[in-house]
Amino acid sequence: MELILDRVSKQYQSKIAVDRVSLKLQKGVYGLLGANGAGKTTLMRMICGILQPTGGTIAFDGLDSSCEDYRSILGYLPQDFGYYPDFTGMDFLLYMAALKGLPRSCAKRKAAQLLELVDLRDKARTKIRTYSGGMKQRLGIAQALLNEPKLLVLDEPTAGLDPKERVRFRNLIAEIGRDNIVLLSTHILSDIEHIADTVLMMKSGQLIYQGKRENGQEDLEAFYMEQFEEEI
Amino acid sequence: MRQLLYFELKKILDRKANQIALLLGLLLAVICNVMQIQGETLTVDGQELKGIEAILRQQEIENALTDELDEEFLTSFLREYQRQIASNPSGYNYSLIESKSNLFSLYAKNYTEWNEHFDWETLNKIPTEGGIAFYDRRMEKIETLLNADYSYGNYTEAEKQYWLEKAAAVSTPFPWGSRNTWSIIWNGIGMLCYQFLVVGLCIAPVFAGECQNRTDALLLTTKYGKNRAIFAKLLISFTFSVLYIALCGLVGMGINVALLGTEGWNLPIQLWDTLFPYEWTAAQACIMNLGVMLLITLLLTAFTLMLSAVSKNPVIVLAADILLFFGTAFLPSSKSSGLWNRIICLVPLHCSDLQNVLKTYNDYPFGNLVISHLGMMFLVYMFLTVICTLCADLGFILTKR
Incomplete structure (x- = not known):
């Protein structure tokens, strides 16, 4: 199981949002860090096939994005x-x-399971417009897991979750990451500290750091500040 | 696929604005038809009748006149009218005409010049000595129309031949009967053009609503998000629009048939206007008009979907719909350009008025090949529907890149 990004770029007229990012991701949880406008969301949208890269390729086990x-x-x-x-x-x-593409019978069973998992079983028949922000976010997490994805991309997944939900979510992601590739971006460093096996950092569209968390960055916040010193 | 279609339909029907629009649209369809019936009045022997009673009484009177409009009947009937007018010291009297107005208007239209509005006074000016040559006059009027000088270009020989052959092929003498019920049905179908607003309102958010709800990104990352989901959106939009317009049309027809019966369904459309060059019955004309409405609906749906796919705001889509489908009706015709006039004849609101389409002898000549207004409308609308649908299909994915 391997996701390969080969010199992936995205350019909007004169602005380069993502600049020749190359990555090789295998099973595990990857935390993507970067300041606002660093290119994290653009990179994730390209990995998900929403945006077409202006250069480079993205493939999962040989399958083009x-x-x-x-x-x-x-x-x-x-x-x-x-x-x-x-x-x-x-x-x-x-x-x-x-x-x-889930068959109907399987879909019903899976949907019920996931609603239970994200603690929304009681609200299954309630219109989403009445959900709180945290409930909507949990529903979003549930939909992402419907097809038991081998590649899970989560952009700011813990936004809106309360501390208890966040802990549950971290455990869930850690479990999924054992057999699959999970790429998550967040501003909450503690999320990365608790879940991510590997930290990726982006700055001005470029990948400036890729490394295992245990490789000397015990205090991730200090390390993060160091990387972005000039900007801060 | 069935699940996708179900959820796409659910999205359309779940929107409060759509529910209100659909309800008001259907209500309007009912009201328009009921009001047409209620609006009918007839004074017979000093007694004023209204609504269904007036229509049925006029049917009775008109049916009693004759079964067929042969030259002998037409001449003697008009002669008798002129005698009555001559013996009446105050001259013209509408009460003589009112209960048989459909027949009198047929005379008046047939003997009025093609470029003039008909006038009841015409009835007094038709010479009846030696017969009125009603059917010869019909062909003469059509020939005059085809041979007239037009500042934007005259009919070619091929066009003249095309129309004269069509007009001459209409069987004469015309059978006679009351056409009241089918006049109301036909007018009711013409009013369906207001329902285009409802279709536009319901379809505009099909793609644009995804951007508005911020679900577009989610949709495009799913297995079927770039193919089957888009196909389901297109299919359900077309099905919904066509069924809705057909339903409104059938509701109108149903109300009239239930209240007035089906009498007159097999009368020739020439009883409305002798200029019509097609040999259709009243029922066929109504079905054809409904078909034209559905053709316009297809284009409206495709155009709306195309704009919806590239826009983020359904309101902008609806505004563009209104501009194209209602605004273009105000485009002025040209005194010098036949091409321009032929183009504006194809705008939706002009096409929706089938009675006008049938009597204007508008066509599209390509050398010796002449395509009628209806034929060209079908070709152009189908072509544009296909193009707009393809653009909608590609637009949603490409604009997100």
């Missing part, structure tokens, strides 16, 4: 998680399951 088979192993939680306000939580998961 633009193909259907690639998307079938992908789970994605966007930074700005959108939903259909008039759908219930169950409707939303069933719709996402249909989009992900």
